[in-house]
Amino acid sequence: MAGIDDLPPLRDVIAAHGLSARKSLGQNFLLDLNLTAKIARQAGDLTQSDVLEIGPGPGGLTRGLLASGARKVVAVEKDSRCIPALQQIAEAYPQRLTVLEGDALELDTAAHLQPPYRIAANLPYNVGTELLVRWLTPKDWPPPWSSLTLMFQKEVAQRIVATPGSKAYGRLAILSQWRTDARIVMDLPPGAFTPPPKVSSAVVHITALPAPRYPADPAVLSRVVAAAFNQRRKMLRASLRGLAPDIEDRLIAAGIKPTDRAEQIDLERFCALARSFA
Numbered sequence: 001m002a003g004i005d006d007l008p009p010l011r012d013v014i015a016a017h018g019l020s021a022r023k024s025l026g027q028n029f030l031l032d033l034n035l036t037a038k039i040a041r042q043a044g045d046l047t048q049s050d051v052l053e054i055g056p057g058p059g060g061l062t063r064g065l066l067a068s069g070a071r072k073v074v075a076v077e078k079d080s081r082c083i084p085a086l087q088q089i090a091e092a093y094p095q096r097l098t099v100l101e102g103d104a105l106e107l108d109t110a111a112h113l114q115p116p117y118r119i120a121a122n123l124p125y126n127v128g129t130e131l132l133v134r135w136l137t138p139k140d141w142p143p144p145w146s147s148l149t150l151m152f153q154k155e156v157a158q159r160i161v162a163t164p165g166s167k168a169y170g171r172l173a174i175l176s177q178w179r180t181d182a183r184i185v186m187d188l189p190p191g192a193f194t195p196p197p198k199v200s201s202a203v204v205h206i207t208a209l210p211a212p213r214y215p216a217d218p219a220v221l222s223r224v225v226a227a228a229f230n231q232r233r234k235m236l237r238a239s240l241r242g243l244a245p246d247i248e249d250r251l252i253a254a255g256i257k258p259t260d261r262a263e264q265i266d267l268e269r270f271c272a273l274a275r276s277f278a
């Protein structure tokens with residue numbers, strides 16, 4: 001069977017460029033191109049979109065994205081050892097791959113991408129949650145991206161899609177579900193990666209909603225939710241006391257029992273509570 005492209009197998013790329021995995025950079029590579037093509041397909045029809053990829057490494061997912069027809073991929077990689085391997089992919093897909101060397105937490109990629117673009121990544125675990133929170137909290141909504149297709153540790157993926165009443169339910173679930181649809185679309189065992197990480201992983205596909213599900217000021221909602229879940233075992237009348245002296249009245253007006261705990265409260269009632277501070 002023909003491969004997804006005419007480039008060498010990823011094991012050869014890694015050997016040729018001396019890409020021994022570095023733990024400090026969260027390097028767990030995907031070497032099976034059938035698998036990276038499958039992940040790329042989860043991102044939807046890419047033919048009309050630019051795609052931002054964080055941490056391409058030796059380029060397995062990059063090749064999957066390009067082979068599935070992405071109009072253009074902008075790949076941000078911190079490890080300079082990977083850049084020549086990525087340049088080889090750029091040559092095989094003329095005009096369609098831009099490689100940027102640098103830290104995704106610092107680099108400004110906006111100038112390279114036409115919105116609404118998609119984001120796809122097998123994220124470095126050490127920066128994954130921070131990047132997600134940034135993407136979910138832009139200055140304006142809708143954001144410049146239309147979808148995020150991201151690999152996380154399974155435990156983080158479960159926190160993104162968690163519903164009230166579960167242990168995983170918290171700030172990340174509310175932040176995600178307030179303005180997006182988020183689903184786990186693939187589970188991957190440690191053995192899918194080289195070297196294998198200690199825990200299982202999952203791919204989450206997140207699509208931006210045109211507007212929030214319920215009205216609320218983002219900064220106020222964020223403050224209320226942070227205070228509620230910082231002391232998640234306490235009753236809300238205690239954990240939120242610092243927000244307002246009449247917090248019990250506000251909770252009742254939002255349909256919340258003051259003796260409830262944060263993990264029992266759904267998104268709609270958190271938004272109602274946030275609006276009481278508007």
Ligand code: SAM
Binds near residue numbers: 077
């Ligand atoms: N996408 C590749 C794959 O699936 O095989 C590599 C994934 S590996 C989990 C994470 C990648 O992110 C590594 O290549 C690592 O060098 C890169 N990386 C780590 N921290 C980064 C940062 N702050 N900015 C950009 N890339 C980073």
